[in-house]
Amino acid sequence: QVQLVESGGGLVQAGGSLRLSCAASPRTFRSYVTGWFRQAPGKEREFVAGIRWAGVRTDYADSVKGRFTISRDNALNMVYLQMNSLRPEDTAVYYCAADSGGGSWLPNDMDYWGKGTQVTVSS
Numbered sequence: 127q128v129q130l131v132e133s134g135g136g137l138v139q140a141g142g143s144l145r146l147s148c149a150a151s152p153r154t155f156r157s158y159v160t161g162w163f164r165q166a167p168g169k170e171r172e173f174v175a176g177i178r179w180a181g182v183r184t185d186y187a188d189s190v191k192g193r194f195t196i197s198r199d200n201a202l203n204m205v206y207l208q209m210n211s212l213r214p215e216d217t218a219v220y221y222c223a224a225d226s227g228g229g230s231w232l233p234n235d236m237d238y239w240g241k242g243t244q245v246t247v248s249s
Contacts, residue, residue, distance in 0.1 A: 128155055128238040130222045135243030138212055144245060146207040148222030156200040159229035161236065162207045164218035164245075173231040174220070175207060185231060190216075212247045220245050 134146040146162065161176035175196035176185045184196050195208040205222060220243050223236035 128152070128158065128224050130224060130238055130240035132220065132222050132240045132243040135220060135245045137246045137248065140213055140247055140249050142212050143208070143210045144212065146209065146220055146243060148205040148240060150203045150205065150224065155203050155224065158224040158226055160198060160205045160222065160224050161231055162196060163221045163223055163233060165221070166218040171221070171233045173233070176229055176231050177205065178229055209245070214247045214249045216245060217247050218245060219243065
Protein backbone atom coordinates (compact mmCIF):
# COMPACT_ATOMS: atom_id res chain seq x y z
CA GLN A 127 0.00 0.00 0.00
CA VAL A 128 1.37 3.39 -1.03
CA GLN A 129 0.25 6.48 0.84
CA LEU A 130 0.55 9.90 -0.76
CA VAL A 131 0.12 13.27 0.97
CA GLU A 132 0.15 16.51 -1.01
CA SER A 133 1.00 19.96 0.31
CA GLY A 134 1.93 23.40 -0.97
CA GLY A 135 -1.31 24.56 -2.54
CA GLY A 136 -2.74 28.01 -1.98
CA LEU A 137 -3.90 31.26 -3.52
CA VAL A 138 -1.58 33.08 -5.91
CA GLN A 139 -1.92 35.86 -8.44
CA ALA A 140 -1.60 35.20 -12.14
CA GLY A 141 2.05 35.08 -13.14
CA GLY A 142 3.09 33.81 -9.74
CA SER A 143 4.62 30.52 -8.65
CA LEU A 144 3.86 27.65 -6.31
CA ARG A 145 5.69 24.45 -5.44
CA LEU A 146 3.63 21.40 -4.64
CA SER A 147 5.08 18.52 -2.66
CA CYS A 148 4.00 14.91 -2.42
CA ALA A 149 5.25 12.80 0.49
CA ALA A 150 5.08 9.08 -0.16
CA SER A 151 5.41 5.91 1.86
CA PRO A 152 6.72 3.24 2.04
CA ARG A 153 10.23 3.09 0.63
CA THR A 154 9.10 0.84 -2.21
CA PHE A 155 7.53 3.98 -3.61
CA ARG A 156 10.74 4.55 -5.53
CA SER A 157 9.76 1.69 -7.84
CA TYR A 158 6.59 3.48 -8.93
CA VAL A 159 6.08 6.05 -11.64
CA THR A 160 4.49 9.16 -10.17
CA GLY A 161 2.32 11.84 -11.65
CA TRP A 162 0.45 15.02 -10.87
CA PHE A 163 -3.14 15.39 -12.00
CA ARG A 164 -5.67 18.15 -11.53
CA GLN A 165 -9.41 18.54 -11.50
CA ALA A 166 -11.27 21.80 -11.88
CA PRO A 167 -14.94 22.15 -10.89
CA GLY A 168 -17.19 20.52 -13.45
CA LYS A 169 -14.29 19.07 -15.41
CA GLU A 170 -12.65 15.66 -15.76
CA ARG A 171 -9.48 14.86 -13.87
CA GLU A 172 -6.55 15.46 -16.21
CA PHE A 173 -2.89 14.58 -16.37
CA VAL A 174 -0.46 17.41 -15.66
CA ALA A 175 3.04 15.93 -15.33
CA GLY A 176 4.67 12.56 -14.71
CA ILE A 177 8.09 11.22 -13.80
CA ARG A 178 9.48 7.72 -14.09
CA TRP A 179 11.46 5.63 -11.63
CA ALA A 180 14.93 7.09 -11.98
CA GLY A 181 13.65 10.56 -12.78
CA VAL A 182 15.29 10.44 -16.17
CA ARG A 183 12.14 10.72 -18.22
CA THR A 184 9.42 13.26 -17.60
CA ASP A 185 6.15 13.90 -19.41
CA TYR A 186 3.97 17.00 -19.44
CA ALA A 187 0.56 18.03 -20.66
CA ASP A 188 0.84 20.53 -23.50
CA SER A 189 -0.95 23.14 -21.40
CA VAL A 190 1.86 23.24 -18.81
CA LYS A 191 4.98 22.61 -20.89
CA GLY A 192 7.60 25.26 -20.25
CA ARG A 193 5.87 26.44 -17.08
CA PHE A 194 5.75 23.41 -14.77
CA THR A 195 8.59 21.11 -13.72
CA ILE A 196 8.20 17.75 -12.01
CA SER A 197 11.01 16.22 -9.98
CA ARG A 198 11.48 13.49 -7.40
CA ASP A 199 13.86 12.71 -4.57
CA ASN A 200 13.87 8.98 -4.00
CA ALA A 201 16.05 9.30 -0.90
CA LEU A 202 13.34 11.40 0.75
CA ASN A 203 10.38 9.67 -0.94
CA MET A 204 9.22 13.02 -2.28
CA VAL A 205 7.82 14.24 -5.59
CA TYR A 206 7.57 17.93 -6.43
CA LEU A 207 5.75 20.09 -8.95
CA GLN A 208 7.22 23.53 -9.50
CA MET A 209 4.60 25.73 -11.12
CA ASN A 210 5.64 29.03 -12.66
CA SER A 211 3.77 31.63 -14.72
CA LEU A 212 0.50 30.45 -13.25
CA ARG A 213 -2.73 31.29 -15.03
CA PRO A 214 -6.32 31.43 -13.79
CA GLU A 215 -7.06 28.31 -15.86
CA ASP A 216 -4.56 26.40 -13.69
CA THR A 217 -7.02 26.69 -10.80
CA ALA A 218 -7.91 23.17 -9.65
CA VAL A 219 -7.39 20.55 -6.99
CA TYR A 220 -4.01 18.96 -7.66
CA TYR A 221 -3.49 15.28 -6.92
CA CYS A 222 -0.37 13.16 -6.63
CA ALA A 223 -0.74 9.61 -7.94
CA ALA A 224 1.46 6.54 -8.26
CA ASP A 225 1.42 3.68 -10.74
CA SER A 226 3.23 0.36 -10.49
CA GLY A 227 2.89 -0.13 -14.23
CA GLY A 228 4.37 1.56 -17.26
CA GLY A 229 3.10 5.09 -16.82
CA SER A 230 0.28 5.55 -19.31
CA TRP A 231 -0.74 8.66 -17.33
CA LEU A 232 -4.38 7.72 -17.67
CA PRO A 233 -6.22 8.46 -14.41
CA ASN A 234 -7.90 5.05 -14.42
CA ASP A 235 -4.51 3.32 -14.64
CA MET A 236 -3.05 4.98 -11.54
CA ASP A 237 -2.96 2.68 -8.52
CA TYR A 238 -2.78 5.15 -5.62
CA TRP A 239 -3.98 8.70 -5.04
CA GLY A 240 -3.49 11.42 -2.49
CA LYS A 241 -6.38 13.52 -1.22
CA GLY A 242 -5.35 16.61 -3.19
CA THR A 243 -4.36 20.19 -2.55
CA GLN A 244 -6.23 23.26 -3.80
CA VAL A 245 -4.48 25.70 -6.13
CA THR A 246 -6.30 28.96 -6.88
CA VAL A 247 -4.89 31.50 -9.34
CA SER A 248 -6.51 34.92 -9.31
CA SER A 249 -6.53 37.21 -12.35
